[in-house]
Amino acid sequence: MSRAMGDDLSALDDAELARRVAETRERMRPFEERLAAIRGERDLLLTEQRRRERSANRQSRAGLKAAMKEGQLPSVAELVAAVHEGSLDSYRYNLKTGGEVRLGFPGARAQSLAFTDGVNVAQAADLARAAELYAAGWDLGSPGRPGVRVHFPGTRQERLISADEVYARPGDRGEVTATQ
Secondary structure, three states, X not given: OOHHHHOOHHHOOHHHHXXXXXXXXXXXXXXXXXXXXXXXXXXXXXXXXXXXXXXXHHHHHHHHHHHHHOOOOOEHHHHHHHOOOOEHHHEEEEEOOOOEXXXXXXXXXXXXXXXXXXXXXXXXXXXXXXXHHHHOOOEEEEOOEEOEEEEOOOOOOEEEEOOOOEEEEEOOOOOOOOOO
């Protein structure tokens, strides 16, 4: 405990109190300067870390876009036509611009695809149901609105996108093979 903390400060006159405040501030100055220098070092390191993360993200998106253009990744329409079993969550989905999206409505626990026969709407929560609806002639979308409803992870922002402009790639839960 410092000298001032053990004293009865109410007994000090104004001049002595002001002197002690000035003395304490003077003792703090080197620590504050050192702390400011350390914070500056930290901020430079964090800036470099963000630069690297952004560069990696940019390169990853460029790689995804190249894979899409080369036909290495199936569109959602191709996935529904080719895969007859498995979870929609077994895949990660990206727009043709490279941005990651999830299928269905924002806030939903599980991803889903909407299908229509022109009048009715049905939801497919997995690839088996999607294949069943596809085989029965149903199209992705809702009456008068073809496409895939997607939303951006962590947001409430959603869009209706053409099924040929949303691409699927195996997700983190392992590879999924297509069954014909």
